[in-house]
Amino acid sequence: MSQLLKSPKSSWLTSPTTRALGALVIVFVIGLIFNADGAFLKWGTHRDMLRAVSVYGLLACGMTLVIITGGIDLSVGSILGISAVSFSLFCIHFSWPFYIAIIVCLLIGLACGAASGLIISRFNIQPFIATLAMMVFARGLAKWISGGQKISTAVQQADGTYEYVPEPAVFNFINSKILWDNISVVTVIFLVCLLITAILLAKLRLGRYLYAIGGNEEAARLSGVPVNAIKVLAYAMSGLFCAVAGICQASQELQGDPEAGFTYELSAIAMVVIGGTTLRGGRGGIGLTLLGVLIIGYLEKILSINAVGEDKRLMLTGAIIVGAVLLQKTKK
Amino acid sequence: MASPLDQNATSCLLNMQNIFKSFGSVDVLMDVNFDLYPGEVHILAGENGAGKSTLIKILGGVYTDGSGSMVVNDKEVDFKSVQDATSAGISIIHQELSLIGPLSVWENIFLGKEKSSYQWLDKSHMVDYSRKILEKFDLDINPKRAVDEFSIGIQQMIEIAKALAFNARIIVMDEPTSALTEPEVKKLFKIIEQLKEQGCGIVYITHKMEEIYSIADRITVLRDGQYIGTETAENLPSEKLIQWMVGRELDQQFPRHAPHVGDTGLQVTDLFVPGTATNPAPRVNHVSFSVKAGEILGIAGLQGSGNSELLNGIFGTYGKSAKGSIKIDGAEYIPDSPAASIQRGLALLTNDRKTNGLVMDLNIIENATLASLPAYSRRLWLKPAAESKAAKDITKSLRLKAESLYQYVDALSGGNQQKVVMAKWILTHPKVLLLDEPTRGVDIGAKHEIYELMNQWTKDGIAIVLITSEMPELLAMSDRIIVMHRGQVTAEFDRDNATQEKILTAALGERKTA
Numbered sequence: 001m002s003q004l005l006k007s008p009k010s011s012w013l014t015s016p017t018t019r020a021l022g023a024l025v026i027v028f029v030i031g032l033i034f035n036a037d038g039a040f041l042k043w044g045t046h047r048d049m050l051r052a053v054s055v056y057g058l059l060a061c062g063m064t065l066v067i068i069t070g071g072i073d074l075s076v077g078s079i080l081g082i083s084a085v086s087f088s089l090f091c092i093h094f095s096w097p098f099y100i101a102i103i104v105c106l107l108i109g110l111a112c113g114a115a116s117g118l119i120i121s122r123f124n125i126q127p128f129i130a131t132l133a134m135m136v137f138a139r140g141l142a143k144w145i146s147g148g149q150k151i152s153t154a155v156q157q158a159d160g161t162y163e164y165v166p167e168p169a170v171f172n173f174i175n176s177k178i179l180w181d182n183i184s185v186v187t188v189i190f191l192v193c194l195l196i197t198a199i200l201l202a203k204l205r206l207g208r209y210l211y212a213i214g215g216n217e218e219a220a221r222l223s224g225v226p227v228n229a230i231k232v233l234a235y236a237m238s239g240l241f242c243a244v245a246g247i248c249q250a251s252q253e254l255q256g257d258p259e260a261g262f263t264y265e266l267s268a269i270a271m272v273v274i275g276g277t278t279l280r281g282g283r284g285g286i287g288l289t290l291l292g293v294l295i296i297g298y299l300e301k302i303l304s305i306n307a308v309g310e311d312k313r314l315m316l317t318g319a320i321i322v323g324a325v326l327l328q329k330t331k332k
Numbered sequence: 333m334a335s336p337l338d339q340n341a342t343s344c345l346l347n348m349q350n351i352f353k354s355f356g357s358v359d360v361l362m363d364v365n366f367d368l369y370p371g372e373v374h375i376l377a378g379e380n381g382a383g384k385s386t387l388i389k390i391l392g393g394v395y396t397d398g399s400g401s402m403v404v405n406d407k408e409v410d411f412k413s414v415q416d417a418t419s420a421g422i423s424i425i426h427q428e429l430s431l432i433g434p435l436s437v438w439e440n441i442f443l444g445k446e447k448s449s450y451q452w453l454d455k456s457h458m459v460d461y462s463r464k465i466l467e468k469f470d471l472d473i474n475p476k477r478a479v480d481e482f483s484i485g486i487q488q489m490i491e492i493a494k495a496l497a498f499n500a501r502i503i504v505m506d507e508p509t510s511a512l513t514e515p516e517v518k519k520l521f522k523i524i525e526q527l528k529e530q531g532c533g534i535v536y537i538t539h540k541m542e543e544i545y546s547i548a549d550r551i552t553v554l555r556d557g558q559y560i561g562t563e564t565a566e567n568l569p570s571e572k573l574i575q576w577m578v579g580r581e582l583d584q585q586f587p588r589h590a591p592h593v594g595d596t597g598l599q600v601t602d603l604f605v606p607g608t609a610t611n612p613a614p615r616v617n618h619v620s621f622s623v624k625a626g627e628i629l630g631i632a633g634l635q636g637s638g639n640s641e642l643l644n645g646i647f648g649t650y651g652k653s654a655k656g657s658i659k660i661d662g663a664e665y666i667p668d669s670p671a672a673s674i675q676r677g678l679a680l681l682t683n684d685r686k687t688n689g690l691v692m693d694l695n696i697i698e699n700a701t702l703a704s705l706p707a708y709s710r711r712l713w714l715k716p717a718a719e720s721k722a723a724k725d726i727t728k729s730l731r732l733k734a735e736s737l738y739q740y741v742d743a744l745s746g747g748n749q750q751k752v753v754m755a756k757w758i759l760t761h762p763k764v765l766l767l768d769e770p771t772r773g774v775d776i777g778a779k780h781e782i783y784e785l786m787n788q789w790t791k792d793g794i795a796i797v798l799i800t801s802e803m804p805e806l807l808a809m810s811d812r813i814i815v816m817h818r819g820q821v822t823a824e825f826d827r828d829n830a831t832q833e834k835i836l837t838a839a840l841g842e843r844k845t846a
Contacts, residue, residue, distance in 0.1 A: 205709045208694075212702055215693035222649065222680065222688055223703035223756065224671040282693030 016276030020291035036305040053297035054190035058245035059268035062238030070281025071127035078138035080261030083246025088151035088256025098170035113239020117232035151256035174251035214281025351400035368533040378554035379775030393417035423500030433480030438462035586808030594625035597795030603656035615641040617819035630810030638819035647680040677763035697723040747778025
């Protein structure tokens with residue numbers, strides 16, 4: 001058996017895709033066994049799971065781009081927060097048309113990400129530090145914009161009383177399900193962003209440069225790759241996906257919470273790493289991240305339909321992250 | 333003292349018999365024999381991929397699943413770990429530095445062997461001992477300083493000192509001189525003499541012919557995992573040795589053709605590269621020279637002479653901190669970024685393909701097209717078919733050997749890795765090729781192919797600037813040679829009147845007057 005594993009022909013057996021897929025299958029089988037009186041066998045359960053992971057998945061898309069360059073983005077949760085607050089503010093208080101609100105939110109996310117990227121590449125500061133700073137700054141910005149309040153449909157009037165305004169239609173649309181209630185709009189948005197990331201990584205020159213920078217930044221620079229610009233772009237793309245996630249989050253909660261997205265960066269990183277993209281950079285891909293998203297999503301869902309308490313859920317999730325990463329380390 | 337080759341007089345230090353080892357279904361060692369006597373230098377020779385490193389790793393306890401018998405000091409051994417090998421008196425100096433940069437010299441020397449009383453480190457004892465060891469090597473450095481404050485050459489010497497600090501009797505040196513300057517090499521050879529007198533046995537791996545014959549007592553040759561033979565150095569002249577190694581006769585070791593010199597290809601005027609924070613002396617101090625199309629200009633110089641920095645300065649590696657002007661085919665510009673230099677027809681093959689030449693996480697095709705990717709894309713979109721065709725054609729013309737072009741480059745041998753880097757640069761259609769140690773860590777067969785390629789490129793009108801630490805290579809391949817010392821040019825020679833002595837004199841700083 002060890003003979004077989006060592007021979008080059010069996011390399012697909014040890015490839016990260018096979019491993020992540022294997023882990024997903026195991027989780028899925030567990031779900032089939034502990035199916036909570038058939039709850040796991042209903043499409044609605046899967047649809048709800050997909051809906052629940054979509055916001056995290058959006059963050060994981062950007063995180064994948066950044067991690068492939070050998071960096072990390074700790075600011076994703078905070079940028080989500082700014083975006084959620086701004087979107088609510090624009091739609092509910094300013095009554096802007098939804099498309100303008102969306103565009104401005106995307107630009108805010110893009111700008112935050114680009115700022116991290118510029119600090120990292122221009123001043124040669126470690127991504128961990130630069131995005132940690134952005135994480136703190138953006139959270140502050142979200143609280144400042146919102147005045148520390150949740151931006152909801154209860155709008156304070158001039159005389160100090162609150163009056164409920166109707167929910168903006170765009171909130172309801174994003175929060176709805178389509179195809180005869182079979183799939184959530186947020187899931188569709190996530191899948192579209194996933195596809196964009198996949199194309200970017202596999203088909204565009206930019207994608208090749210991301211891998212090259214993560215693999216060997218100095219070799220890439222000496223080969224004429226515009227390293228600094230590409231890095232800024234990677235963080236800007238991450239910021240953009242965070243803004244999309246923030247819009248989805250605001251729509252789902254029907255409000256803009258300045259605390260939205262708190263600690264989400266850790267889930268996003270976990271999803272990328274469980275998928276098999278290495279934190280070292282240079283290897284991995286968005287397909288792996290999708291598998292990571294599904295593994296965590298199913299795990300949470302199975303635990304929740306079986307009414308496992310949050311305490312045990314967190315402990316189990318922690319253990320499983322270690323297990324999944326160990327599984328990938330066995331490759332020499 | 334008994335002659336080291338009088339094998340009956342002294343007992344054998346090491347005897348490895350019928351060694352087999354395979355990785356999966358691939359046999360890498362097939363019935364290999366190797367022995368070592370006290371007081372001898374035994375060269376282990378062979379092309380890259382011949383199995384030398386594998387054999388050394390079995391000896392060092394890194395690979396524990398080889399078969400065959402191994403006798404150390406008349407005792408049959410079966411190493412289960414590196415520690416087993418170390419305690420049997422085996423010390424290996426690996427090709428890649430194994431020092432921990434931020435730790436001090438003494439901490440590195442004593443790593444894993446710390447002296448302590450009740451968990452408290454006995455620092456003063458270890459520092460003193462380290463200083464004594466370093467003095468043995470004429471290394472006048474403070475053992476309390478961090479290793480990465482020193483040059484690569486010094487670090488290599490520290491590595492050697494570390495390996496010899498604890499009375500090993502079987503010492504393996506795997507290309508120990510690849511980062512050393514001439515004087516440091518001399519120092520190392522002196523130490524090897526001392527070790528021989530103390531009764532140590534030395535297994536020595538090198539690709540440099542001149543080195544083999546200056547220190548070898550016996551030579552064992554491996555080829556494709558097979559044992560070819562063992563012979564004393566006197567009885568194995570270099571032609572025969574090469575024949576053993578490559579399995580065929582090379583018609584000519586250095587086949588430089590007559591140059592087809594054209595117009596001036598590259599003109600460098602007053603290039604200046606400032607010093608670093610740790611060493612403020614300018615790395616390149618107002619250097620001017622020119623190379624013609626079709627010409628190979630050799631740049632000689634010892635470690636730290638600034639010759640490598642000169643090439644990097646021309647190429648724009650140092651960004652805006654380098655000053656001076658470059659003319660390529662008459663068009664003038666200031667070298668401020670690699671990207672701009674590539675566009676103007678410059679290509680730099682760096683002296684360390686692992687650190688800054690290849691991206692190990694990309695496959696052969698992706699590495700080959702990395703510097704010319706815009707040519708293989710339409711707007712932002714890659715054209716995979718055009719890309720793989722270009723890579724296929726160029727790697728075929730460079731005679732690159734690989735199972736598949738989709739394999740990661742880290743699985744390739746040194747020579748083939750170097751060809752991938754060359755493919756990358758040739759695909760940029762350069763007018764000027766800057767080659768910094770193009771044959772470092774490359775086996776003899778591949779070296780020969782690289783020389784032939786250089787002939788071909790100059791015939792195609794490319795101007796080549798060549799740096800190599802192998803003097804015979806420099807003398808044979810260069811049409812003209814300039815010599816650098818402390819960032820300045822100290823001499824220039826034509827092919828016909830350059831000799832090893834003249835170059836070394838100039839490299840040591842003697843200015844040629846008139």
